[in-house]
Amino acid sequence: MNLGSVKENINLEKRISITPDIVKKYLNLKLNVFLEKNYGQHVGIQDKDYEDAGAQILQSKEDVIKKSNITLQVDFPDENLFQYLNENSSLIGLFDPVKNKSVINKIIKKKVNIFSLELLPRITRAQSMDVLSSQANLAGYRAVIETIYKFNKAVPMMMTAAGTIPAAKILIVGAGVAGLQAIATAKRLGAIVSATDVRSVAKEQVESLGGKFLTVDSNERLEGEGGYAKEASEEFKIKQKELLKINIAKSDIVICTALIPGKKAPRIVTEDMIDVMKPGSIIYDLAVSQGGNCAYSESDKTVDKNGVKIIGERNILNKIPITASNLYSKNLFSFVNNLLNKDKDKININREDEIILKTLLDKEI
Numbered sequence: 001m002n003l004g005s006v007k008e009n010i011n012l013e014k015r016i017s018i019t020p021d022i023v024k025k026y027l028n029l030k031l032n033v034f035l036e037k038n039y040g041q042h043v044g045i046q047d048k049d050y051e052d053a054g055a056q057i058l059q060s061k062e063d064v065i066k067k068s069n070i071t072l073q074v075d076f077p078d079e080n081l082f083q084y085l086n087e088n089s090s091l092i093g094l095f096d097p098v099k100n101k102s103v104i105n106k107i108i109k110k111k112v113n114i115f116s117l118e119l120l121p122r123i124t125r126a127q128s129m130d131v132l133s134s135q136a137n138l139a140g141y142r143a144v145i146e147t148i149y150k151f152n153k154a155v156p157m158m159m160t161a162a163g164t165i166p167a168a169k170i171l172i173v174g175a176g177v178a179g180l181q182a183i184a185t186a187k188r189l190g191a192i193v194s195a196t197d198v199r200s201v202a203k204e205q206v207e208s209l210g211g212k213f214l215t216v217d218s219n220e221r222l223e224g225e226g227g228y229a230k231e232a233s234e235e236f237k238i239k240q241k242e243l244l245k246i247n248i249a250k251s252d253i254v255i256c257t258a259l260i261p262g263k264k265a266p267r268i269v270t271e272d273m274i275d276v277m278k279p280g281s282i283i284y285d286l287a288v289s290q291g292g293n294c295a296y297s298e299s300d301k302t303v304d305k306n307g308v309k310i311i312g313e314r315n316i317l318n319k320i321p322i323t324a325s326n327l328y329s330k331n332l333f334s335f336v337n338n339l340l341n342k343d344k345d346k347i348n349i350n351r352e353d354e355i356i357l358k359t360l361l362d363k364e365i
Helices: 020-028 047-053 061-067 079-084 101-109 124-129 131-150 177-188 202-208 234-248 271-275 321-339 354-359
Strands: 002-005 032-036 056-058 070-072 090-093 113-116 158-160 163-165 169-173 192-196 212-214 253-256 282-285 301-305 308-312
Touching: 002 061, 020 032, 020 047, 020 321, 032 047, 032 061, 047 056, 056 061, 061 079, 070 321, 079 101, 090 321, 101 113, 113 354, 124 321, 124 354, 131 177, 131 253, 131 282, 131 308, 131 321, 169 177, 169 234, 177 192, 177 202, 177 253, 192 234, 202 212, 212 234, 234 271, 321 354
Parallel strands: 002 032, 002 070, 032 056, 070 090, 090 113, 169 192, 169 253, 192 212, 253 282, 282 308
Antiparallel strands: 158 163, 301 308
């Protein structure tokens, strides 16, 4: 059986789905690996590295897709390549069913099995496949690094003969995987860190990393399926807004990471909050690709509002594509391994397997 992957549009996506070390693991599963010429060149991986690992390099995207029973991608291949997808083949990646309904429907009509890994259930058996966690971890780290790079002051407290430099105050909005990594990174760099999340269970995690947890007194249970946040009531949002406004006014840097799976990102940092921030402060909106947590944030732009910079980057993982690809390719391998039958000689669409049932898109949306 054949497995393949073609180059992404590297202007939008620099991650790759197969790294040389993972090629060997696929070969051990009795899979042939086909890759497009210069597949990983943009991240410094040469075709020879893949060939040495046992992959076969083909000249065109069309050749790879035509030969593949399983195609691995980060995003969809170009629509003009859909005609080469084989009936009953499988396409696996991060396909955002909320945004890409029409594209998904076109592929389903070709009787191709689409697996979108954002939909993986939060269960123990799926942890090694959890692309959202592996990628969010890196995004939280990099958001802090990027923001501090653009911050025109020192971050840790410094005591000098000329006087004391106070530590920067960093507020993290959302304490999921990305938020927790942002807290850990900011603390390592010497910042005073606080964080807020609608889920009360996040308090212990935030405090274990050295952050101060900002919470609204409420009896609402806002932890949804798989540990993700649910949308809060209007009363809760009003209380949260008051709490945030007070704390944002004191913050030098705000990192926004709050997402609700399958929905537009909640608008948390409003115009009036930005109005009370000090000039020179920075907001980094990691949720911008899903509408953003912050007023004024725009994809791939830095907006200046009265001296406050609001940074919106659609794909921060393009800043660290090698590390992100290493983790992503391992997640994909675990998923493919689970997808094959016990003899590893064909795909097994076992609808009694929660992992397959949740991620398979086989009905028009």
